[in-house]
Amino acid sequence: MTNAGPGRPRLTKQRRPGPTAQAEILDAAAELFTTKGFASTSTRQIAEMVGMRQASLYHHFATKDDILAALLEQTVTAPLELANRLAATTEPAAVRLYALLLFDSGQLMAGRWNLGALYLLPELRTERFSRFREERQQLRRRYRELAAAVLTELGTDDESRAGLPFRIVETVINERSDAEGGGTGTGEQSPVLLAEAGLRVLGWHDAESLRAQAERLLAATRSA
């Protein structure tokens, strides 16, 4: 066996996508957690699926909970970072909210596994997942701030609708679950559809007009 790349030589051919062993473990765990269930999956099964020894897996993650926490954080880190960057811009709130909805629903749709389906696990209520819960709570607060600012622009001081755009993004999870579970998904959800819906629930009537502005803002925010 020759050691072609950096790091240790692998005992077996790479079975899972990912640039690192850690990424491969996360991919295998994501498949097992979302298709078999979290409680029904063991770290031994994850190691087998990657083609590594269980001891090697423990080198990267000490517990099954640590793997779950890493997967959950993947879904929140990027949108939270974007939301924080958007908060520093001077664009109208409606454009910023559209941009966040577009990006966040896009990333939830694009992931290889429907990780959002793990949000409802009762296991997440323990102390181990407090960091994930806190990050998700911060993201939710960012959505609310933007939505409240849009409502103000619309001349409403009733903020009861301000929680809806965050929930609109999460509908991706149920749509994917239905599509993967029995072919009942229609495949018609798109980031643009959900971004417009997120503005419409606030009472914004001309949501289409925001798209070009939001896309320019996203491009600028990414390259900044």
Next chain:
Amino acid sequence: MTNAGPGRPRLTKQRRPGPTAQAEILDAAAELFTTKGFASTSTRQIAEMVGMRQASLYHHFATKDDILAALLEQTVTAPLELANRLAATTEPAAVRLYALLLFDSGQLMAGRWNLGALYLLPELRTERFSRFREERQQLRRRYRELAAAVLTELGTDDESRAGLPFRIVETVINERSDAEGGGTGTGEQSPVLLAEAGLRVLGWHDAESLRAQAERLLAATRSA
């Protein structure tokens, strides 16, 4: 021990709410499935929680899957029945859709346990749950038909938004899960808020005006 009511005398005092032993089993199972997880719950634990012998539980439900199927069907039967009744009325589609959204989100909010959180279980993809999946699919079709009719009334022939009202109702599940899991829920979701949101995502601008008509229609449909 005296046998005060009809049926067999109970060995123990009733521990769970419900008019029948079957209802008590379902309530205990709902608590365990939603707070501990489906895979992590055994029928022995359910029987213990009700205060009955495991053998008595098997008299009512042969398997844990049968209990889950009965719980899931509880969440779909009533809205599907209402949707079928509404389909036979001549009210405007917007009023009928508002009425269905109001009722369905109300029942998902009012249930003692957040049963919708079980919709994402990978276990549901098996043949055993095909009846539940079929009923939920029928309900979803009813939502789509009404939403498509509303879009036609609004002069749009693009039906891509027609799947959104069904998903708006399901946001109750995530809101409840967050509220129960760590106090992040705001408690501001209400059936009226979601019914209006379900109309707004279709592009309906004056959703508030539908409320009184929808409530009259619901009252008439229930007493029919």
